[in-house]
Amino acid sequence: MEYDSYLRFVLALLLVLGLIAILAWLLRRFGFGGAMRADSRRRIQILETTAVGPRHRLVLIRRDQVEHLLLLGPQGDVVVERGIDRKAFEQEMARTAPAKLAAAREIARQDPPPLRQPTDFTTPHRDDSAS
Template sequence: MDISDYLRFVFALAFVISLIGILAFIAKRYGMGYRHAPRTAKKRLSISEIMPIDGKRRLVLVKRDGREHLLVIGGTNDLVVETNIMEDAFNFSEHLAATSHITDKNKMDEGDPQ
């Protein structure tokens, strides 16, 4: 084989690879790839929180249409822990603070030294 045969092979290979790249770009540009929602559309899905459990698994709080879903992902399988959690769900820490304030006030009214 002559050096010209090697050069012809290299140029043909470069040409074929560039054609594949151009076709992939055109396919992605004109919607033959993954479909996205229009930019003007309201986003319905978001990730509220992620908490690692161990090296492989994570707790993920996903928000969809005003409701939240708790998922365990990673490991051998994924698991839905809880669904339809309301976005404005009961806040335990706020309730505890309000209750302790009322309890302290009642103790003072009764004359309890504590």
């Protein structure tokens, strides 16, 4: 192959990458990429997220300086707590002794009990209606 075909390939690649960069800039400039940037003037913000399980996530959001805790999952979304006061939380955390925090962390590390008891499928089903 000649050097001119390599040069055309590199120039075409640069052109495509440049077009992608311009398109991304335009989308962000005109508001289509709002989730990509943090702006303190926005009325709604996602403060923290954490995975609770393989398909469930806790999300802490702030709307108009009021925080809400949401549980997101495949069966639906649930508001766990609304109207969380950040100042009261910070005061409580400052007041709590380190030993209490260590005990709370240990409890949080333990596995929760199952939501329901497993069904025993080994017993045969007796049909009383077919007598």
